[in-house]
Amino acid sequence: IKSIAILTSGGDAPGMNPAIRAAGKVALSKGIDLYGIKRGYLGMLNDEIFRMDGRDLSGIIDRGGTTLLTARCPEFKDPKIRAIAAENLKKRGIEGLVVIGGDGSFHGADLLFKEHGIKVVGIPGTIDNDIIGTDYTIGFDTCLNTILDAITKIRDTATSHERTILVEVMGRDAGDLALYATLAGGGDGLMIPEQENPIDVLAYQIAQRRKNGKLHDIVLVAEGVGSAIEIAEELKKKVHTDIRPVVLAHIQRGGNPSGFDRILATKMGAKAVEILDAGKSGVMIGMEGNKLVTHPISHAWEGERRLSQEDYDLALTLSK
Numbered sequence: 001i002k003s004i005a006i007l008t009s010g011g012d013a014p015g016m017n018p019a020i021r022a023a024g025k026v027a028l029s030k031g032i033d034l035y036g037i038k039r040g041y042l043g044m045l046n047d048e049i050f051r052m053d054g055r056d057l058s059g060i061i062d063r064g065g066t067t068l069l070t071a072r073c074p075e076f077k078d079p080k081i082r083a084i085a086a087e088n089l090k091k092r093g094i095e096g097l098v099v100i101g102g103d104g105s106f107h108g109a110d111l112l113f114k115e116h117g118i119k120v121v122g123i124p125g126t127i128d129n130d131i132i133g134t135d136y137t138i139g140f141d142t143c144l145n146t147i148l149d150a151i152t153k154i155r156d157t158a159t160s161h162e163r164t165i166l167v168e169v170m171g172r173d174a175g176d177l178a179l180y181a182t183l184a185g186g187g188d189g190l191m192i193p194e195q196e197n198p199i200d201v202l203a204y205q206i207a208q209r210r211k212n213g214k215l216h217d218i219v220l221v222a223e224g225v226g227s228a229i230e231i232a233e234e235l236k237k238k239v240h241t242d243i244r245p246v247v248l249a250h251i252q253r254g255g256n257p258s259g260f261d262r263i264l265a266t267k268m269g270a271k272a273v274e275i276l277d278a279g280k281s282g283v284m285i286g287m288e289g290n291k292l293v294t295h296p297i298s299h300a301w302e303g304e305r306r307l308s309q310e311d312y313d314l315a316l317t318l319s320k
């Protein structure tokens with residue numbers, strides 16, 4: 001392949017920069033012309049496309065967010081809009097595209113390939129870990145560690161004041177962040193969208209814990225279940241402890257990528273360019289069983305979502 005472009009799209013995630021760096025460096029090492037696209041599909045549409053060289057890739061491995069910037073571009077669902085964007089690549093001779101983002105971004109990439117023959121590879125970049133076809137998405141590990149750091153701080157107050165604190169974490173429709181934050185952070189309760197979460201059961205558990213002499217609780221609430229503020233109000237009607245909601249919000253998206261995320265991003269970024277250079281297209285990269293794998297890009301939304309029942313059961317056992 002002679003020329004490729006890289007873009008980041010959807011919500012930013014720590015580790016997008018090391019993915020850009022690895023993809024870019026591998027492309028340059030193969031003598032491939034390298035372009036960056038600013039603001040995802042919005043920049044592709046508005047022709048914000050620039051030649052990248054080594055200077056654009058240095059000093060970014062440890063930076064959170066994305067140096068290519070990201071944006072939403074709802075117009076991209078319109079085929080006429082995609083045609084304009086594709087033309088902006090073609091007029092520069094750009095044949096391949098590395099898309100770092102979530103399954104929405106993968107949809108856009110799939111259509112660019114099918115309609116305009118642009119060779120595309122998707123790299124899963126989102127804190128939510130909600131992409132089918134990979135055990136981990138880039139950004140999940142860093143985000144999990146940010147949540148754990150917050151839990152450690154919140155627990156000091158929960159313990160000192162003998163409170164029940166509901167910690168609302170991100171994840172969109174996925175409970176992965178809440179589940180693994182419960183397991184790793186020693187959570188005392190868990191509400192995730194993949195399971196039924198009867199408030200009466202939570203109220204009963206908290207009451208039982210008080211009887212057993214446990215005087216505080218940290219309960220993880222995935223945003224896909226609902227608002228921790230509203231759930232706290234409901235819970236107050238059912239159990240008489242001092243209940244407070246904490247919404248972690250956007251601190252979860254920021255920060256330097258963890259070592260795990262940097263390595264995942266680096267391997268996936270490099271692999272993306274190797275795939276394009278081998279003439280392949282229409283695939284997403286995943287990490288399954290500690291091995292890099294590829295799937296047709298549509299696997300991201302057509303495959304079956306998995307959340308480990310075993311891990312959920314363990315979290316429940318340990319949170320009693």
Ligand code: ADP
Nearest residue numbers: 010011072073076077101102103104105107108
């Ligand atoms: P994510 O990639 O994290 O899932 P979004 O769902 O916001 O984030 O998608 C990011 C961008 O991808 C959208 O703003 C839009 O430009 C593009 N996109 C999403 N869904 C589609 C679709 N069905 N067809 C074409 N483009 C899409």
